[in-house]
Amino acid sequence: MAASSVLAFDGLTVGFAAGPVVRDVSFEVAPGEIVAVVGESGSGKSVSARAALGLLPPSAAVSGSIRLDGRELLGADPQRWQQVRGTGVAMVFQEPSAALNPVFSIGWQLVEVLRAHRELSRKQARAEAVELLAAVGIPEPRRRMRQYPHQLSGGQQQRVVIAMALANDPKVLIADEPTTALDVTVQAEILALLRRLRDERGTSIVLITHNMGVVAEIADRVVVLRRGQVVETAPVGELFTRPAHDYTRQLLAAVPRFGGEPAPAAEADRTGLELTDVVVDYGGFRAVDGVSLRVGAGEVLGLVGESGSGKSTLGRVAAGLLVPRSGSVSVLGTDPSSLSAAQRRQLRRRIGFVFQGAAASLDPRWTVRDCIGEPLLVHRAATGPEVGRRVADLLDAVQLPSAVADRRPHELSGGQRQRVGLARALALEPQLLIADEPTSALDVSVQAAVLDLLRQLQAELGFACLFITHDLAVADNLTHRVAVLRGGRVVEQGPPRQVLRDPAADYTRGLLAAVPGARNPVEV
Amino acid sequence: MSGYLLRRVPSALLVLLLASVLVFLVIRLIPGDPAAVLAGSDATPEAVAAIRRELGLDQPLHLQYLHWLGGLLAGDLGSSYLIGGEIGDLLADGAANTVVLATTALVLAVLCAAVLGPLWAVTRSRWVDRALTGFTTAAVALPPYVTGVLLVLVFGVAFRLLPAGGVPPDGLADRLGITAQYLVLPASCLALPVAAVLTRFFSEALRGELARDYATTAAAAGIPRCRIVFRHALRNAVPAAVTVLGLQIGNLLGGAVLVEAVFSWPGLGMLVEQGIDRRDYPVVQVLLVLSVAVYVVIQLVTDVVHAYLDPRIRLGGTS
Amino acid sequence: ESAVARQERVVPAGPPKPGGTAELGLLSDLVPKNLFTNTGPAITTLIGLVYDRLVHYGPSGLEPRPALATSWTPAPDGTALTLRLRDDVRFHSGREFTAADVEFSLRTYADPQWNGQLRSTAAAITDVDVIGPHEVVLRFAHPLSNIFDLLDTVPIIDSESIADLRSGARFVGTGPFRFDGWRPNTELRFTRNPDYFVPGRPYLDGVRARIIPEKSSLLSALKSGQVHFADTLGHRDVESAVRLGTARAITLTGAELQAYVGTNVTTPPLDDVRIRRAIAHALDRERIITEVFRGAGYASSLPWPKDSPAYDEARAARYARDLPRARALVAQHGPVPVLPLVYAAKDPSLAAVAQIVQNNLAEIGIEVRLEPLDRAQFTQQLIAGGFRGLWVTTHSWAQMTPSTLTVSAYPFNARKNASHFSSPDYTRAADAAWQLTGDPAEAHAALSDQLLDELFLIEIGVCWQRWAHSPELQGIGYSRRRELDLTEAFLA
Amino acid sequence: MIPRRGLVGALVVGVVFAAGLAAPLLAPFAPETQVEGANLLGPSAAHWFGTDELNRDVLSRVLHGIRVDLLISFAAVPLGALTGIAVGVASTAHRVLDVVVQRALDVLLAFPNLILAIALTAVLGPGLSTIFAVVVAVEIPVFARLVRSEVLRVRELEFVTAAEVIGARRGRILRTHVVPNSVGPLIVQTALSMSIAVFLEGAMSFLGLGVRPPEPSLGSTLNGSLNYLDANPAYAVGPLLVIAALVLGFQLIAQAASAATRTGERTW
Numbered sequence A: 001m002a003a004s005s006v007l008a009f010d011g012l013t014v015g016f017a018a019g020p021v022v023r024d025v026s027f028e029v030a031p032g033e034i035v036a037v038v039g040e041s042g043s044g045k046s047v048s049a050r051a052a053l054g055l056l057p058p059s060a061a062v063s064g065s066i067r068l069d070g071r072e073l074l075g076a077d078p079q080r081w082q083q084v085r086g087t088g089v090a091m092v093f094q095e096p097s098a099a100l101n102p103v104f105s106i107g108w109q110l111v112e113v114l115r116a117h118r119e120l121s122r123k124q125a126r127a128e129a130v131e132l133l134a135a136v137g138i139p140e141p142r143r144r145m146r147q148y149p150h151q152l153s154g155g156q157q158q159r160v161v162i163a164m165a166l167a168n169d170p171k172v173l174i175a176d177e178p179t180t181a182l183d184v185t186v187q188a189e190i191l192a193l194l195r196r197l198r199d200e201r202g203t204s205i206v207l208i209t210h211n212m213g214v215v216a217e218i219a220d221r222v223v224v225l226r227r228g229q230v231v232e233t234a235p236v237g238e239l240f241t242r243p244a245h246d247y248t249r250q251l252l253a254a255v256p257r258f259g260g261e262p263a264p265a266a267e268a269d270r271t272g273l274e275l276t277d278v279v280v281d282y283g284g285f286r287a288v289d290g291v292s293l294r295v296g297a298g299e300v301l302g303l304v305g306e307s308g309s310g311k312s313t314l315g316r317v318a319a320g321l322l323v324p325r326s327g328s329v330s331v332l333g334t335d336p337s338s339l340s341a342a343q344r345r346q347l348r349r350r351i352g353f354v355f356q357g358a359a360a361s362l363d364p365r366w367t368v369r370d371c372i373g374e375p376l377l378v379h380r381a382a383t384g385p386e387v388g389r390r391v392a393d394l395l396d397a398v399q400l401p402s403a404v405a406d407r408r409p410h411e412l413s414g415g416q417r418q419r420v421g422l423a424r425a426l427a428l429e430p431q432l433l434i435a436d437e438p439t440s441a442l443d444v445s446v447q448a449a450v451l452d453l454l455r456q457l458q459a460e461l462g463f464a465c466l467f468i469t470h471d472l473a474v475a476d477n478l479t480h481r482v483a484v485l486r487g488g489r490v491v492e493q494g495p496p497r498q499v500l501r502d503p504a505a506d507y508t509r510g511l512l513a514a515v516p517g518a519r520n521p522v523e524v
Numbered sequence B: 001m002s003g004y005l006l007r008r009v010p011s012a013l014l015v016l017l018l019a020s021v022l023v024f025l026v027i028r029l030i031p032g033d034p035a036a037v038l039a040g041s042d043a044t045p046e047a048v049a050a051i052r053r054e055l056g057l058d059q060p061l062h063l064q065y066l067h068w069l070g071g072l073l074a075g076d077l078g079s080s081y082l083i084g085g086e087i088g089d090l091l092a093d094g095a096a097n098t099v100v101l102a103t104t105a106l107v108l109a110v111l112c113a114a115v116l117g118p119l120w121a122v123t124r125s126r127w128v129d130r131a132l133t134g135f136t137t138a139a140v141a142l143p144p145y146v147t148g149v150l151l152v153l154v155f156g157v158a159f160r161l162l163p164a165g166g167v168p169p170d171g172l173a174d175r176l177g178i179t180a181q182y183l184v185l186p187a188s189c190l191a192l193p194v195a196a197v198l199t200r201f202f203s204e205a206l207r208g209e210l211a212r213d214y215a216t217t218a219a220a221a222g223i224p225r226c227r228i229v230f231r232h233a234l235r236n237a238v239p240a241a242v243t244v245l246g247l248q249i250g251n252l253l254g255g256a257v258l259v260e261a262v263f264s265w266p267g268l269g270m271l272v273e274q275g276i277d278r279r280d281y282p283v284v285q286v287l288l289v290l291s292v293a294v295y296v297v298i299q300l301v302t303d304v305v306h307a308y309l310d311p312r313i314r315l316g317g318t319s
Numbered sequence C: 001e002s003a004v005a006r007q008e009r010v011v012p013a014g015p016p017k018p019g020g021t022a023e024l025g026l027l028s029d030l031v032p033k034n035l036f037t038n039t040g041p042a043i044t045t046l047i048g049l050v051y052d053r054l055v056h057y058g059p060s061g062l063e064p065r066p067a068l069a070t071s072w073t074p075a076p077d078g079t080a081l082t083l084r085l086r087d088d089v090r091f092h093s094g095r096e097f098t099a100a101d102v103e104f105s106l107r108t109y110a111d112p113q114w115n116g117q118l119r120s121t122a123a124a125i126t127d128v129d130v131i132g133p134h135e136v137v138l139r140f141a142h143p144l145s146n147i148f149d150l151l152d153t154v155p156i157i158d159s160e161s162i163a164d165l166r167s168g169a170r171f172v173g174t175g176p177f178r179f180d181g182w183r184p185n186t187e188l189r190f191t192r193n194p195d196y197f198v199p200g201r202p203y204l205d206g207v208r209a210r211i212i213p214e215k216s217s218l219l220s221a222l223k224s225g226q227v228h229f230a231d232t233l234g235h236r237d238v239e240s241a242v243r244l245g246t247a248r249a250i251t252l253t254g255a256e257l258q259a260y261v262g263t264n265v266t267t268p269p270l271d272d273v274r275i276r277r278a279i280a281h282a283l284d285r286e287r288i289i290t291e292v293f294r295g296a297g298y299a300s301s302l303p304w305p306k307d308s309p310a311y312d313e314a315r316a317a318r319y320a321r322d323l324p325r326a327r328a329l330v331a332q333h334g335p336v337p338v339l340p341l342v343y344a345a346k347d348p349s350l351a352a353v354a355q356i357v358q359n360n361l362a363e364i365g366i367e368v369r370l371e372p373l374d375r376a377q378f379t380q381q382l383i384a385g386g387f388r389g390l391w392v393t394t395h396s397w398a399q400m401t402p403s404t405l406t407v408s409a410y411p412f413n414a415r416k417n418a419s420h421f422s423s424p425d426y427t428r429a430a431d432a433a434w435q436l437t438g439d440p441a442e443a444h445a446a447l448s449d450q451l452l453d454e455l456f457l458i459e460i461g462v463c464w465q466r467w468a469h470s471p472e473l474q475g476i477g478y479s480r481r482r483e484l485d486l487t488e489a490f491l492a
Numbered sequence D: 001m002i003p004r005r006g007l008v009g010a011l012v013v014g015v016v017f018a019a020g021l022a023a024p025l026l027a028p029f030a031p032e033t034q035v036e037g038a039n040l041l042g043p044s045a046a047h048w049f050g051t052d053e054l055n056r057d058v059l060s061r062v063l064h065g066i067r068v069d070l071l072i073s074f075a076a077v078p079l080g081a082l083t084g085i086a087v088g089v090a091s092t093a094h095r096v097l098d099v100v101v102q103r104a105l106d107v108l109l110a111f112p113n114l115i116l117a118i119a120l121t122a123v124l125g126p127g128l129s130t131i132f133a134v135v136v137a138v139e140i141p142v143f144a145r146l147v148r149s150e151v152l153r154v155r156e157l158e159f160v161t162a163a164e165v166i167g168a169r170r171g172r173i174l175r176t177h178v179v180p181n182s183v184g185p186l187i188v189q190t191a192l193s194m195s196i197a198v199f200l201e202g203a204m205s206f207l208g209l210g211v212r213p214p215e216p217s218l219g220s221t222l223n224g225s226l227n228y229l230d231a232n233p234a235y236a237v238g239p240l241l242v243i244a245a246l247v248l249g250f251q252l253i254a255q256a257a258s259a260a261t262r263t264g265e266r267t268w
């Protein structure tokens, strides 16, 4: 087996100041094999993957071995790394928004990558870049080539990052949550692309994901990680049918399924958030085109729809971060744009907001404790040791160990950061929660716990909630109503039972059909 | 972009106008009387009063100012109290010398920062790091008048490799090779502290950029280190460096006062210093307004560079 | 090609040899309007090279020698002087020099706008009678003891180009060199005057005077061979250049300067002459001369140099350093407040002198606060009499006829001076010396006694300036007012 | 390694600082004492760095001179920096205010340092308080500019938006998010400004505008020494050593501080 493996992890151990986070991890990837790595958020998936590219921070102590085609990678010199990266091993990073250079156009960055390993003329490279963009499902690739990262939606950015990783036809592609920010149709396209890549070019793929549907759909073999250790490695069919380890079983049990029915909304007649005929333009581009939505107090409205359809934009409008070009906004009964600064602050006290990119929304200099405690301090909801207690409670509620309280954001895993963002939004027990993909980076067990928490809090506090997600199952489970957005317009809205099981619009039907695992539902 | 520039112009003009008032007042606030300087130390008070009258210094300040401003607007820079000639002629020579010196120094400083900054940001060698720390320390610790004197002693006097000072006798435009030899010492001397400051800021900014995720992404794609530094990160780090460079221009012009003195380089620095020393109001006024104008233009350029380099400013909006 | 090699010159030995351009380094630039004020190296260089005078004094003594005037006859009553002029002299413009030019030059010099230092003497010339093209009679309001000082000082200028002179565009004289051009802040250029009235002179083809306003750069330029000659270097700089073997020194004996401590006699405690005397006794003149002026000079309580007719050894030694006496004088006066001492900040020698004076006065219990001022303020306050306490600077003009000092040098002016000092006795003594109303020796003695008794200016000593030049440039001369004379100079 | 560097820097600065404070105890002579006959002597047991042109002990003058520069580096620079930061931050709060302040800063910045120094000295007269004023005046616009451009940059980052959504006041956001994330360049600039202050003091005395004699300062001593390089080279070495040590110390501290405030390390 050793001879036939392209990439082999053998006893990989990675430690930071606080102790080891990856312990004796060993697994191998055969040529043309798709290995899924699943596991608890913070279990060391990303750290292991980065180790294979020599991209861990200097503070990390790495031991063990990682071999590419039988040659040791750890301890390689910069020249060798440079050759390996991109062609030997390529990587799609977990958080795409930060992975792109803000001052260069998408096209420029792709051309760069293409020309890093191959003798291509600029023109050839551009042509290939356009193809790559098209391959990852970016509409109008030629126009997008000229755009800058900040002009793309989260999902579009993610696809650009995938395109960059594919550019040089790597032997092994490590994709760290490559589809978290994507709606299911695009996700299906990406998965198809990966499969094609494997089939046509024999690329080996290491897919880090928390989406069991994706795993079921594409993986050959699954490695389950927990607390830095491999708890189980098994072929995909075997894993789903006969999970050997308790944790695996637990994980599979937590996979959200269609059909959960939330308790009816408490007082849906009072209005939490109301958008009427909202139009938002970016420059000449119309991102939101006459959307009307209403979220009653105590109601959870799920906002689903393809990547780039304007979901985040609507979220920003609802939070008063963006003033629409036209249309009216009413948040908890008032129009935020009509308020004085002090009144607006008071209004915001009652709103919780979870950003789509958790990494960027946390102050890099602050510890987790400071980040979560900030709203408490700002509104004097707690003082002194009380803050620490409340922060500990919140950490606990979002399933984070209290030890992370003293770390700074860049010392966390993607899922951990996302939960910090969520904890911060919940700190003041908001009356309106606007959550933009709040669980996208969470493994299913943690996700389930977080969704439980939300459900429970919602029942207790009765807040209104605009829940933006591309995970239809999650939407089905949590929300009272679902609105489907496409190209800046609402194509359909109604109770999830109706919209997600008996959709009226073709578009929604397409969406549902694309849900991974939908065709061969996971059996446990 | 051009609209942006147009919007900046009125405020730039306002700055110039304000500066002209300030310049005018400050110079007159300085105790000392040009007439007394003109009259010489053995003159009688009556002679001084006569000279004051002749120079128009006995008129009320606001009239003097308006008169001067009117002249300026009409393109008349006035004439020096002391030298007697038109200021325009006086400046032409000095300005050429200073522009050549300052530009050379600026280019040297920028080159130095462009090479050493990235080196410093990237290196993990202790020795390179120490050498650069040592270099920048020395460059900042040794003021130009010390480096100047030392350079002259070593290269000009002891080894006679380069001229000890002055401009080429047949003018800057005579022979490039000759001019370069005259320029080397004063320009390096002027460039050193600026180079050190720029290098520090630039390497610091670059270091920050190289730690960011996009640089990691580029590295993960196998893009060569050099290219990541010079093509990918540079553009993000340059705006900060440009801000600092903009701030340093003032130091450069100030340093020119010292360097020109040490190397007897007959430029505007010398003219300003002597102008103030001898209370040659018209000369100093024009020179200071000129330096303000240069500064204002540089600020404009800095802003444009910022906008050019950063699409978020250029195109507006954040995601 | 190396710029250094370009300026490198070989030094063959031999007799005066025509040709070559002398490179000079001057510490400050020209102010055309100050042309007659004898201030600054650019002016003294320009005047020395471009202009001639009617008579000239030799390096010592006050015996006039012929220059543009070949001979002269004073009237018996001393109120007129007949001058006969050379008839072979042309201005650089080609125009012939005549008696009318003498009149024009003297009248211009007397014009207040030029601030000629000997203006009061020039103004005492009531008439200039042009007798023939080359003969002229000067008539005076009263006998003038210092008339030859004036004739030695006034440059003969060209009436046709007087406007250009004021603006600095053109300087036309009859001297050994023609003015070629001036690039302010950069250089002055001169070429040989081929029609100079001394046959075969000057030897040099030209002179380029670079403005090098920083002492250390000037010194480097000299040491590195960039210039042949440096004006007004510090005494120690000259020493160091000489020690290095790259330069020789010229000590300007006969063109003395005097360092002094000025006092404002109207402000307490300086209004008490005992305090002024205490100060005079406290000064460590010898130290200042040896350390600051590197021995180029000698201590004296009076301005007169040793070869001055007014010099008297006993009087010059009147205020020897005597601390007990000084302290006693201070004690007689009672407690002394802190005294300000002003000096021009940029001159290191004066700064040193000021600090030594401060130290000396501290020894007798007078606390001094130093107030460095920039030159413009210093000059303004000197003229306006704005100093509240003490000041330190140098003066000149005591090397000429003694009366010139008291009618020309503002600090000594009997009618108005920076010390706010006036006394009928002093005025009378000054006038007597000038207008020759009595025996000159007596008049000088009276004047000296006035200066010593009243002590409004406390002299430190007489000092000589030193010039440095490379061995290559030989035959450098100078006038009694430190004007550069390169008539006999040549590049070896 | 980096924190150790900071310690070394702090140690160096501390030693110089202490030497300055203890100058009256350490210095063999009073700084103004003119030792009879000791004119520009070379180094000896009695005078480690020899004597100056006025027969004063160079070592004693250097030790006392440190005090002036410490006052400037540790009082004038921080005062100017804090004022500048306050001005810069305040100006970003309000559009109109920003325009006014920026134009005013333009006017100030447009005057080269030394010209400002020359003008201020001519108005106020030379002396320590003038140098102090000059340094403050020079630093204010520099810091104001720098902090402003940083604030404008950081303000656009998403975590600031996040704080706004929480309902934090602008002042609080500025204080707790924006300014701390702008400190990198400010730290570098502070160290530089402290060094440049020493330099400025020297340059002013080079132009005859420095401290009032006979008070010693590093810059004026160094500057004075240049005229006597061949009589007593040690005269220049004394102040140069101290200035170099100070600047090095500042730089090491700044390097350590900016390393400490950096939020990530290059991983490749």
Ligand SMILES: Nc1ncnc2c1ncn2[C@@H]1O[C@H](COP(=O)(O)OP(=O)(O)OP(=O)(O)O)[C@@H](O)[C@H]1O
Pocket (backbone or CB within 6 Å): A016, A017, A021, A040, A041, A042, A043, A044, A045, A046, A047, A048, A057, A094, A410, A411, A412, A413, A414, A415, A416, A441, A442, A443
């Ligand atoms: N630079 C760092 N310093 C200290 N600890 C770190 C650092 N980077 C990661 N960690 C810790 O290492 C552990 C593993 O992180 P990793 O990013 O590999 O998790 P993950 O499995 O990718 O999780 P997720 O699914 O949430 O992305 C986490 O507990 C994280 O807090």
Ligand SMILES: Nc1ncnc2c1ncn2[C@@H]1O[C@H](COP(=O)(O)OP(=O)(O)OP(=O)(O)O)[C@@H](O)[C@H]1O
Pocket (backbone or CB within 6 Å): A150, A151, A152, A153, A154, A155, A156, A181, A182, A183, A282, A283, A285, A287, A306, A307, A308, A309, A310, A311, A312, A313, A314, A356, A470, B316, B317, B318, B319
């Ligand atoms: N600052 C901007 N300038 C120009 N276009 C923008 C800007 N921000 C977003 N857009 C565009 O607006 C559209 C909607 O963006 P938005 O971020 O709301 O999408 P989204 O529905 O949240 O997508 P995703 O699920 O991928 O996050 C996208 O096509 C995007 O390219």
Ligand SMILES: [Mg+2]
Pocket (backbone or CB within 6 Å): A045, A046, A047, A094, A176, A413, A414, A415
């Ligand atoms: Mg991860």
Ligand SMILES: [Mg+2]
Pocket (backbone or CB within 6 Å): A153, A154, A155, A311, A312, A313, A356, A436
């Ligand atoms: Mg989005």
